[in-house]
Amino acid sequence: MKFTVGLRMICIIASAAATLANGPALATPAKETPWLPEAAAYRLTLHYGNLAPVPWEKIEKAWTEPYRGAAFREGAIDRISDDSTLNTEAMEAAIDAQDRQALFAAATRLIAGRIEEQLDRAIAAETSGAAQTAVLEAQELYRAFADHVTAADPEAAREIGMAWLELSSATGSSGVLGTGAAPRNTERMEAARRVISSFLAANYLPDSFGRRATLSAIPETVAASDRVVDLPATLPPGSDIFDQDPLPLLVLNFEEQGIDEKDLPLIAYGDMLFDSPEIFGDPARSNGIACSTCHNRSDINQRFFIPGVSHQPGAADVDGGFFNPMFNDRRADSLDIPSLRGLRFTGPYGRDGRFASLRDFSRNVIVNEFGGAEPTPFMLDALVAYMTEFDFLPNSMVTPEGALTEAAPEAAQRGEEIFNRPMAGLADRSCAGCHIPSANFLNRRAHDIGSASGAYDGSRAGAFDTPTLLGTAYTAPYFHDGSLPTLASVVDWFNDAKSLGLTEQERSDLTAYLETVGAADEPYEAFGERNTPFRLAFEELTTFASTLDTLLPARDAKHTRLLIDTVAADLSADAGTMANQSARPEIYRLANILFDVGEAVRDDDWAAAERHWASFKVEAEAIDERVY
């Protein structure tokens, strides 16, 4: 399983140039440019406004609070009231009235108005530095519209792009420490500004907007033409689909036995699918979301967060309105992402154990939750073959039968007795009654322990599958909704909810026991000079590609193309993470050879495909030696 799918999100990184400083302070490599609060609030408004039901509370917060992970301390409305003469009343009224169209119109005008305001400042600025600051901020505000303009009207996007270049260049330079100053060219600035302003007037500040079925920032002139626009699938500001850091260690059964994955083509193909956004539909596919995005290295991803999808980091509502509207259950029921370690022992599947079969569960994820096309039987076989290789993390403090070893701390030894002690609050059963130590600390049954409130009076919908305790020291938070932050809080919850009457010492010992059972000898991948993130990715991708040794002779065009679409794109994307940046072109060349294999297969030229594949193997081997 690969781990760098999050790289597809790198598109938002940007210059270290000051977006707000009075004149740029360039010198350092690359840094992420934060979304300005107003632009972020606008994009979040479009995102939330397209969900059903519309989460109005979240829209309000998008304008009043800093977005998640924001580099700014203030929300959009505060920033506007500090820095602008524009008022936000129309927009706030639209939110209060829950009027989606009025909100779109008011928010769009607000952003366009803010851009105009900054352009006014740029023209009126007394110094080049101040003008440059205003232009950069105007451009950052325009970012709220930019990608939709490019998709809807490439000619206009080009014209506006040139106008921004002209405007920026014409601001001149304040120089540095009194030297190197260049004068402003006001005439050029005003000419460029006129281009931008007339575009904004026609498209983002019209007297009225046509009704928008789907909220987007496409220009009004395009929207009015009813032309269908293929908008890029993007995630809203505040999203985080990068891999967890530190990266969980992947323990594969065959690998621990010294079997090379390249000799297991079905498993290697399943490994590729686990990492392939291509098996999902949009918006997951275009945003690079794969199984491994949430289940990093078979475990979890504690940082995964998408506004409107996740109620907190590490959680997702996979049957909401974002991924597959057809499967939208219209219930805000975001769940904590579960670990897949030891998957072959942890059925049934789903938080409430609704799927007895891992194969059925996987199909449901692909087709219903993420809107993908119907997988072939081979794909499902491969995925299941791969996922059932996930093993628990080795833990020298627990025997395979679930007893503590001498390596376990004393407090845990005391806790083991409490764990196995029948208690009245548990109907004279013990914790071990459900979390059976000799059965990987689970019992494969669903129980209602009172951790969820019923959805309606008389509902019996609060039963959840008993989770294993193995590896849980690294999978906080806990419970189906991630409502408990620590294992100690889990113990406290049971003590209170089930009136267990445990003393403070007993709770501490029981916690120590859970932490010991949930521990691992090596929970995380250890990177070093040789084992770099890129090397790991490179080896995994070339392993995936090795299934071509099976697919090409079988003339399996469909699965070959799927593999190439995944691996070649990821190879290119991963090149950006190489420590040895000068070797990046070699990786791009390698990816191109793989694309050539795909092209040949599309042309039904299997001999050419075989030739390209042979050349890929030679190059990959050479690169393996050279590039690190």
Next chain:
Amino acid sequence: MTAPLTRRTLLATGLGALLAAPALGQDTTLRLAFIPQENPDKLLGDIEVITGWLSQELGVPVEGFVTIDHAAAVEALRNGDADISFMGALPFVLAEAEIGAVPLLSEVYRGEPYYTGRIFVRRDSGITSLADLEGRDIAFADPISESGYLYPLAEFQRAGLISGVEEADTFFGRIFFAGGYQQAMQAMAQGLVAAAGASQYADLLLTPEQQPQVTWIAESPRIPSHVVIARPGLDKGLRARFVETMMRLNDPVHRDMLQYLYGPDGYVRADPEAFDGVREMAREYGLLS
């Protein structure tokens, strides 16, 4: 008429002074002047964290404040309002000439305390050499950027295509200053201009889809990365302890702190000779006499 007090006017009228007017008279207090590189709001939070950590590690009070620009930071160093500041190689050599600023530490990125400037083009442009850019449009980041203008432009001179900076205007079709690396790179990637001059890492600012579509055709000599500098009169003992403490940021246990200091991968002790090329370049461009 009094202008309304807004976040913007605060910054323009000296946020630094308002934020943390240096407490004069405390001889043991170490004062750090920060220059905003990105979002001043974030910088304020960062300063709080890093000065807190430095105070604890150094055992002396540490204060930080934001200056409006390089000139204000250098002025603060000159008059003793600041002891330490953080800046790029070019502002440093100018500050060195002006007030005798001393380089203490260099930022490390991808294992090196330097980087380069490159001329990037689209792979499908057919442009393979600097000579191919004659009469074509180019976007640079900023006229005072080392890697985003000065060094990449000097490559044309080294290639014998222009004899001096002043000939650039006649060699190229048009020269744009896009405002930053990303803007320059996007202008090139989107086909608005034929080439971009930017930091060697600037192609990482493009989308993963765009990255394989661009390549570079020239690379400058090494440019020292950002440098931590001190005013010349700073007590040598305190200076040494500061350097020693900052070097501890390279330890895994303290690495998290780096994100509050412009986000380098680490620090090395600065080598004053490493800036010879920048001094020469600054003279070449008429920025240093």
